[in-house]
Amino acid sequence: MANTKSKPKLATAPAEATASAEELHKYYREMLLVRRFEEKAGQMYGMGLIGGFCHLYIGQEAVVIGVEQAINNEDPVITSYRCHAHAIARGVDPRKVFAELTGRGAGISKGKGGSMHMFSPEHGFWGGHGIVGAQVPLGTGIAFALKYRESDRACMTYFGDGAANQGQVHEAYNMAALWKLPVVYIIENNQYAMGTAVKRASAEIDFFKHGEGFGIPGIQCDGMDVLATRDAAREAVSFVRAGNGPILIEMKTYRYRGHSMSDPAKYRTKEEVQEVRRSQDPIEQVKGRLIDGGHADEAALKDVDREVRAAINEAAEFAQNAPEPDVAELFTDILADAEDA
Amino acid sequence: MATITVREALRDAMAEEMRRDDSVFLMGEEVAEYEGAYKVSQGLLAEFGPKRVVDTPITEAGFAGVGVGAGFMGLRPIVEFMTFNFAMQAIDQIINSAAKTRYMSGGTVGCPIVFRGPNGAASRVAAQHSQDYSSWYAHVPGLIVVAPHTAADAKGLLKSAIRSPNPVMFLENEILYGRSFDVPDDDYVIPLGVANTVRPGEDVTVVSFSRGIEYSLEAAEQLASDDISAEVIDLRTLRPLDIDAIVESVSRTNRLVTVEEGWPTAGIGSEVAAQVMDRAFDSLDAPVKRVSGADVPMPYAANLEKLTLPRVETIVEAVKAVCYR
Numbered sequence: 001m002a003n004t005k006s007k008p009k010l011a012t013a014p015a016e017a018t019a020s021a022e023e024l025h026k027y028y029r030e031m032l033l034v035r036r037f038e039e040k041a042g043q044m045y046g047m048g049l050i051g052g053f054c055h056l057y058i059g060q061e062a063v064v065i066g067v068e069q070a071i072n073n074e075d076p077v078i079t080s081y082r083c084h085a086h087a088i089a090r091g092v093d094p095r096k097v098f099a100e101l102t103g104r105g106a107g108i109s110k111g112k113g114g115s116m117h118m119f120s121p122e123h124g125f126w127g128g129h130g131i132v133g134a135q136v137p138l139g140t141g142i143a144f145a146l147k148y149r150e151s152d153r154a155c156m157t158y159f160g161d162g163a164a165n166q167g168q169v170h171e172a173y174n175m176a177a178l179w180k181l182p183v184v185y186i187i188e189n190n191q192y193a194m195g196t197a198v199k200r201a202s203a204e205i206d207f208f209k210h211g212e213g214f215g216i217p218g219i220q221c222d223g224m225d226v227l228a229t230r231d232a233a234r235e236a237v238s239f240v241r242a243g244n245g246p247i248l249i250e251m252k253t254y255r256y257r258g259h260s261m262s263d264p265a266k267y268r269t270k271e272e273v274q275e276v277r278r279s280q281d282p283i284e285q286v287k288g289r290l291i292d293g294g295h296a297d298e299a300a301l302k303d304v305d306r307e308v309r310a311a312i313n314e315a316a317e318f319a320q321n322a323p324e325p326d327v328a329e330l331f332t333d334i335l336a337d338a339e340d341a
Numbered sequence: 342m343a344t345i346t347v348r349e350a351l352r353d354a355m356a357e358e359m360r361r362d363d364s365v366f367l368m369g370e371e372v373a374e375y376e377g378a379y380k381v382s383q384g385l386l387a388e389f390g391p392k393r394v395v396d397t398p399i400t401e402a403g404f405a406g407v408g409v410g411a412g413f414m415g416l417r418p419i420v421e422f423m424t425f426n427f428a429m430q431a432i433d434q435i436i437n438s439a440a441k442t443r444y445m446s447g448g449t450v451g452c453p454i455v456f457r458g459p460n461g462a463a464s465r466v467a468a469q470h471s472q473d474y475s476s477w478y479a480h481v482p483g484l485i486v487v488a489p490h491t492a493a494d495a496k497g498l499l500k501s502a503i504r505s506p507n508p509v510m511f512l513e514n515e516i517l518y519g520r521s522f523d524v525p526d527d528d529y530v531i532p533l534g535v536a537n538t539v540r541p542g543e544d545v546t547v548v549s550f551s552r553g554i555e556y557s558l559e560a561a562e563q564l565a566s567d568d569i570s571a572e573v574i575d576l577r578t579l580r581p582l583d584i585d586a587i588v589e590s591v592s593r594t595n596r597l598v599t600v601e602e603g604w605p606t607a608g609i610g611s612e613v614a615a616q617v618m619d620r621a622f623d624s625l626d627a628p629v630k631r632v633s634g635a636d637v638p639m640p641y642a643a644n645l646e647k648l649t650l651p652r653v654e655t656i657v658e659a660v661k662a663v664c665y666r
Contacts, residue, residue: 032365076414109448126413126450131437137403138438141410146364148392148416168434171403266597333448334482336506 002265007139017227022189023069027226028286029304030060030068033281034085036305036312037094041084041101045261047318050101057085059224059256061086062282063188064089066229070237076146078139079158080116081116081335084157086236090123098319100127105325110323138173138186143183143246152183154240156233160173162193164207173246180245184236187210187250188223188278194259195267205305216246223251224280228253343526348518350492351381354499355419357528359389361415365503367581368404369393369421369458378423379459379518398403404428405431405456409438412452420457425474425512432477439508440483441549455502457511460488461551461602463649464516471646473603475550478510479612487535487582490511490554492522494577497531505533512579514552515624538590542572544659546590548613549600550576553651560656569664571613579609587613588621595626596663600651605633627663632652632656 019027023091038056057064069090071077076087079086087097092108100107101115109119109128118128126142128134139157148152162171164187176183185234189205198205208218217239221232229251236247254276258265290296345353359365371378373386373396374578376458377431386394396405401422408418422428428435443451461473478486485507489495495513519545527565539554549557553573561571572590576583590598597617610631617629635649 078410088359108446108447109449111449113445117445119442119450121449126410127442127446129438131433134406134433134438137406137434138410139411140403141412142414143410145411145414148411168402168406171398171400172406174398174400175403175407307378315663333444333446333482335485336443336448338505 006131017231019227019289021290022294024286024293024295025121026300027065027069027194028091028283028290029063029308031226031283031286032305033094033312034061034088036308036335037084037088039318042257042261044101044316050105050115050255052114053081054074054261055082055084055259056255056257056261057320059276060188060190060253061085062226063186063223063251064227065254066226067186067233069230070233070288071154071156073124073132075153075156075237076124077156077158078135078142079128080132080135080160080163081128081130082160083116083128087118087120087125087128090120090125092118092120092123092125094315095318099322102319102322103324104319105215105216105324105329106322110325110329110333112329113256133163135159136163136166136169136172136211137235140176140181143176143181144179145181147183152241154184154237156184156186158186158188161187161189161191161198161202161207162196164210165202173216174212176246177211177216180243181247182240184233184240185246185248187248188253189250190253190255192255192259192267196219197267206250208248210334211246211248214237216248218248220250220252223253224282225285290339342493344521345492345524346519346521347495347513348379348381348493351497351499351513351523352383352385352494354496354503355382356358356388358500359385359393359543362623364415365417365419366393366395367419367421368397368408370397370399370423372396372421377421379515382421382517390663396415396529397517399431399471401427401635402434402599404502405434406438408454409434409452411438412454413442414506414640417453419455419457422456424463424470424515425458425460426470426472428458428474435508435510436481440481444483451506452508453506455499455509455511457499458513459515460512460566462639464633465641465643465646471639473601473634475579475603476608476612477507478512479609483508484580485509485578486512487578488551489567489577490517490551490575494522494531494537494575495505496524497529498533498577499625500530504530509533512551517526517552524652534578534581534583536586537575537577538572539575540571540573542570544570544594545572545596545598545664546587546594546597547573547600547656547660548576548587549573550579550609552604553600553602555657556651556653559653562651562658563657564660567666569660569666570659574610582612582616584616584620589618591621592624595624595628597625598632598634598656598659598663599629600656601635602650604636605631606636608633627665630663
């Protein structure tokens with residue numbers, strides 16, 4: 001289905017996209033974990049327990065959870081500052097993610113990175129980057145290293161509709177296509193670059209077509225449907241693994257919260273947000289599939305939610321009680337000692 | 342001991358390190374088939390092939406980022422900028438991605454990368470192609486900054502830079518590429534962060550680096566005929582600064598002049614002066630004097646360009662001033 005020719009084509013997950021009961025349960029729990037995490041982070045931000053910028057992923061859960069079904073930890077992942085969900089989806093302990101948000105020594109970056117800078121090489125997670133679009137050449141460089149080492153893995157390089165207009169993103173497209181690098185560019189089109197609607201910022205709002213001039217095929221998919229994102233990612237990953245070079249997936253998604261915690265989101269109506277939540281919510285969609293398919297009832301799913309909330313609360317509690325970094329950490333991790341080489 | 346040019350020394354350093362470690366590769370504009378815009382990578386494509394000597398499109402931000410991403414994964418990229426003037430297109434990737442990631446990741450993600458190319462004033466190419474970025478990069482924690490003068494230093498320091506687990510800014514100089522120096526035959530490295538006394542003296546310490554050493558040594562020669570004995574220290578590495586070597590020298594000479602091609606404001610000389618004031622104020626018998634490039638964008642006209650760069654006579658005057666002569 002992915003068009004392997006130079007001309008990108010519109011592809012959506014096939015109507016017959018299916019998942020077993022077990023898979024649906026897995027997706028439900030994983031997306032719920034991300035949502036409850038982010039809701040809790042929002043609360044803690046409001047309580048002053050988290051400082052600085054904090055960009056929540058609520059509404060976009062189907063993107064990262066769908067893609068994770070198509071890859072494993074040997075496939076590197078890199079993304080922007082909206083990175084909590086990506087870290088958790090990679091398998092990073094939510095306690096370490098919360099502890100990073102609260103600026104504690106037990107954080108995944110020892111409290112030195114904060115919300116926007118989380119990394120875990122052991123989980124194949126390469127950040128967590130704060131400059132819009134900068135992670136795209138970096139992800140392309142990770143793919144360069146994969147090819148250099150003759151690995152059959154692919155680098156998932158996530159960015160938003162805002163970053164998609166950065167010059168260095170197009171520079172990366174060019175090199176990835178020129179050198180046939182194993183990279184999947186995943187554009188999380190959540191419709192707004194901070195407060196600017198896509199149609200006000202992009203001359204071509206079908207982002208999956210942005211690779212056309214470089215001969216990079218593109219797939220557009222419903223980013224609110226985890227089966228669609230999963231299938232699009234599987235298709236893209238197999239295309240890349242076959243040595244065809246890069247591919248681009250535009251996942252049309254939506255964030256329910258503001259760009260960051262300090263954004264009241266006055267550039268869109270409450271009704272617009274309500275309508276997406278009512279009709280397209282990624283978690284509700286899976287819940288519907290579980291119930292309609294007779295795989296679970298409301299009570300069982302509530303139990304799952306209770307378990308997830310309990311785990312999140314425990315993790316958040318941990319992060320609030322963990323000590324701040326030792327002051328001696330101020331001057332560590334700037335340069336590696338030569339013997340670490 | 343062989344006599345080779347700085348250009349050849351840099352090529353030899355890369356070739357030796359590429360033979361030693363197959364994770365080392367070179368990328369940049371015109372580095373492969375053209376063999377380098379300044380012919381620094383001569384012969385490398387023939388020996389190592391296109392996988393390890395990679396011509397890039399003209400896309401500095403992009404390929405700098407690609408290099409950093411490859412470095413995260415444990416490769417050892419050498420990223421050549423045709424000149425450091427063009428690296429301003431890529432400075433976000435150098436600073437925000439290469440220099441800061443180790444810290445931001447709590448030490449879990451490092452980047453062993455070398456960014457190299459000609460820096461500083463070239464000849465008659467005007468403001469956008471003639472600028473010294475030494476103090477820009479020396480400002481940044483997370484970077485190591487090297488600016489060699491001789492071929493032997495260029496070779497030994499570049500080999501250390503390639504082996505370093507950290508991002509290294511390797512600032513070469515176009516005018517120096519063609520200069521010849523004696524270079525040891527054996528496989529050697531020069532440690533990063535160590536200055537070198539290139540001319541011993543008693544009356545005044547002159548601290549400089551890169552092409553500034555040429556001017557400083559010539560000035561020292563002239564001063565000798567006026568019976569002033571100048572000690573010339575080549576910093577070689579600008580970050581970390583070998584302040585101990587400077588302080589040791591100043592404790593003997595009690596006078597200090599700094600020489601650089603860059604602009605005076607917030608320059609390397611300013612930093613050296615501040616640190617010497619901090620560490621060796623009681624040793625100073627005169628205020629430190631800075632000789633630098635003029636505080637203007639580089640002009641094209643030959644006479645104006647000449648006035649913009651540090652000159653031997655300016656250094657001689659500065660030394661005489663701190664010696665009250």
